[in-house]
Amino acid sequence: MTPLFTVAEIRTIEHAAAQRLPEGALMQRAGQAGANEALDLLPFTTSRARVLVLAGPGNNGGDALETAAHLAHAGAQVTILHFPPTSAPAAERDAALHRAVNSPARLMTLASAADGQAAMQGTDWTLVVDGLFGIGLARAITGEFAVLVATVNQLRCQVIALDVPSGLDADTGAIVGGDAGTALRATHTVTFIGDKPGLHTAEGRDHAGLVIPSSLDIDRDLFPPARAKLNDVALFAHCARRRRHSSHKGSNGSVAVVGGARGMAGAPILAARTALNAGAGRVYACFVGDPPAFDAAQPELMCRSAQEYDFNSAILVIGPGMGGSASGAEMLASALHSHSPVVLDADALNLVAGSGPLQTQLAQRSAPCILTPHPLEAARLLGMSADQVQADRPAAARRLASKLAATVVLKGSGTVIAARDGTIVINNTGNPALATAGAGDVLSGLCGALLAQGWPEWEAALAGAWLHGMAADVLVSEGAGPIGITASELIPAIRAAVNRLAAQHGS
Numbered sequence: 001m002t003p004l005f006t007v008a009e010i011r012t013i014e015h016a017a018a019q020r021l022p023e024g025a026l027m028q029r030a031g032q033a034g035a036n037e038a039l040d041l042l043p044f045t046t047s048r049a050r051v052l053v054l055a056g057p058g059n060n061g062g063d064a065l066e067t068a069a070h071l072a073h074a075g076a077q078v079t080i081l082h083f084p085p086t087s088a089p090a091a092e093r094d095a096a097l098h099r100a101v102n103s104p105a106r107l108m109t110l111a112s113a114a115d116g117q118a119a120m121q122g123t124d125w126t127l128v129v130d131g132l133f134g135i136g137l138a139r140a141i142t143g144e145f146a147v148l149v150a151t152v153n154q155l156r157c158q159v160i161a162l163d164v165p166s167g168l169d170a171d172t173g174a175i176v177g178g179d180a181g182t183a184l185r186a187t188h189t190v191t192f193i194g195d196k197p198g199l200h201t202a203e204g205r206d207h208a209g210l211v212i213p214s215s216l217d218i219d220r221d222l223f224p225p226a227r228a229k230l231n232d233v234a235l236f237a238h239c240a241r242r243r244r245h246s247s248h249k250g251s252n253g254s255v256a257v258v259g260g261a262r263g264m265a266g267a268p269i270l271a272a273r274t275a276l277n278a279g280a281g282r283v284y285a286c287f288v289g290d291p292p293a294f295d296a297a298q299p300e301l302m303c304r305s306a307q308e309y310d311f312n313s314a315i316l317v318i319g320p321g322m323g324g325s326a327s328g329a330e331m332l333a334s335a336l337h338s339h340s341p342v343v344l345d346a347d348a349l350n351l352v353a354g355s356g357p358l359q360t361q362l363a364q365r366s367a368p369c370i371l372t373p374h375p376l377e378a379a380r381l382l383g384m385s386a387d388q389v390q391a392d393r394p395a396a397a398r399r400l401a402s403k404l405a406a407t408v409v410l411k412g413s414g415t416v417i418a419a420r421d422g423t424i425v426i427n428n429t430g431n432p433a434l435a436t437a438g439a440g441d442v443l444s445g446l447c448g449a450l451l452a453q454g455w456p457e458w459e460a461a462l463a464g465a466w467l468h469g470m471a472a473d474v475l476v477s478e479g480a481g482p483i484g485i486t487a488s489e490l491i492p493a494i495r496a497a498v499n500r501l502a503a504q505h506g507s
């Protein structure tokens with residue numbers, strides 16, 4: 001299980017560890033860890049490798065200087081682009097500079113490079129090591145640093161970021177300084193002391209690449225209990241069940257999807273088909289508009305009018321294609337009045353955002369409740385803009401979970417799942433194949449099916465996000481995407497993932 005630590009927590013751990021260690025030990029270990037990963041990526045004949053190391057003005061630059069010295073001693077052709085500190089440097093950074101200067105690496109500054117950008121672009125680099133900025137970056141990268149980042153982002157070689165890709169906020173995954181800033185795109189990130197939430201959500205996945213945590217051998221007792229984790233089968237596998245021979249459809253629960261205003265019948269159908277294929281015993285598709293007689297491609301679904309459905313008789317997935325009409329709001333209010341566990345998605349969330357009484361009703365329910373907003377739906381619920389939600393996804397998910405007393409699944413790259421008590425899990429399955437209409441309906445149906453089969457709310461949300469992403473990952477690995485995968489295609493892949501989970505972990 002991978003814990004995720006905020007920058008503040010990392011600083012506290014680092015400070016405590018430094019008290020127990022000789023001066024400079026942590027920076028030396030960070031530099032060694034960076035070099036080890038770099039050596040893994042270099043060709044067997046290290047001497048043929050041309051490595052560009054960017055060493056910024058702070059301690060992240062110190063790590064880079066240590067890495068550069070190791071790689072140069074290992075025989076690689078190392079060029080260091082060094083940005084001297086703007087104020088008195090830490091003693092360990094000075095020592096790192098000394099080691100780099102005394103290594104076979106070539107050290108240059110942007111001013112000393114004959115033509116810095118041209119020299120960089122003109123060389124066929126094997127690898128770039130990004131030690132420009134780490135967790136100390138507090139303002140947008142601009143000027144010559146921004147030009148450098150843009151140049152590296154054009155290169156086609158592998159790029160290892162030390163600690164954090166320069167320009168990325170390690171807490172939130174946003175670009176430091178927003179539109180005024182920029183960030184380097186790495187293929188690998190060796191992150192020090194502990195893994196960090198921002199590497200896995202928002203812009204994080206595009207900039208960090210493969211994340212490799214390195215604890216720097218810091219004593220375990222110096223790490224606080226993690227309030228955030230990466231999603232992992234270990235967090236929910238205990239809820240997986242194999243089917244008993246003696247089971248019958250009633251053993252596997254019922255799901256009713258409520259939505260489908262006129263012209264939007266496809267959304268509840270997608271959610272309902274997913275619920276059925278993810279193992280719910282009986283599935284009803286309840287329409288706010290006129291119900292179709294049946295679903296020709298999935299005639300097992302029972303299509304009903306929402307007005308005539310007894311909301312106490314199934315797990316409810318409310319919102320797909322429901323629209324914002326008065327009759328939709330009425331259905332939502334009576335569904336919330338029931339004692340059934342609910343998954344609220346799409347238009348149900350928009351209706352809640354626009355109604356104080358519905359918010360109160362929701363917050364006061366005692367039955368399980370999962371909300372699956374995308375960033376704009378979360379923004380409406382929080383009274384802010386989608387950009388503000390994306391600027392700090394963990395904080396937004398936490399605030400919503402506490403405000404509406406529900407488990408919140410804030411969707412998007414690096415889906416953030418938040419519990420009422422502030423616990424955060426970031427999902428790292430899934431890929432941009434999911435950026436397609438209806439993928440959210442499929443997720444809500446999947447969460448409903450897990451609740452119907454007896455999963456607790458928290459584990460249903462974790463497993464729902466994980467299985468949904470895993471289905472998309474499998475489809476992409478088979479060559480079917482990411483471009484052009486449709487939400488319907490996810491459904492059989494989800495069924496396969498649910499069965500694999502039950503077979504491997506079910507009791």
Ligand SMILES: NC(=O)C1=CN([C@@H]2O[C@H](COP(=O)(O)OP(=O)(O)OC[C@H]3O[C@@H](n4cnc5c(N)ncnc54)[C@H](OP(=O)(O)O)[C@@H]3O)[C@@H](O)[C@H]2O)[C@@H](O)CC1
Nearest residue numbers: 026027030057058059060133134135136137139140141163
């Ligand atoms: N301490 C330890 O024990 C360990 C620390 N470790 C490593 O240290 C890293 C943190 O180091 P850090 O705190 O020095 O910050 P860092 O990320 O290098 O950036 C600050 C520098 O950048 C400058 N600067 C900032 N913004 C700028 C901008 N927009 N444009 C231009 N300049 C800008 C800023 O200058 P100033 O703001 O003072 O002008 C300052 O010089 C951490 O990520 C890890 O890699 C590991 O070795 C493990 C042990």
Ligand SMILES: Nc1ncnc2c1ncn2[C@@H]1O[C@H](COP(=O)(O)OP(=O)(O)O)[C@@H](O)[C@H]1O
Nearest residue numbers: 374411412413431432434435437438439440441
């Ligand atoms: N770029 C992406 N990377 C990973 N997952 C994504 C990405 N884009 C969308 N998704 C996922 O796909 C689903 C889209 O849901 P949503 O936006 O509600 O779509 P819709 O309303 O069309 O069904 C969510 O589960 C979301 O997390």
Ligand SMILES: [K+]
Nearest residue numbers: 130133164166
């Ligand atoms: K960096």
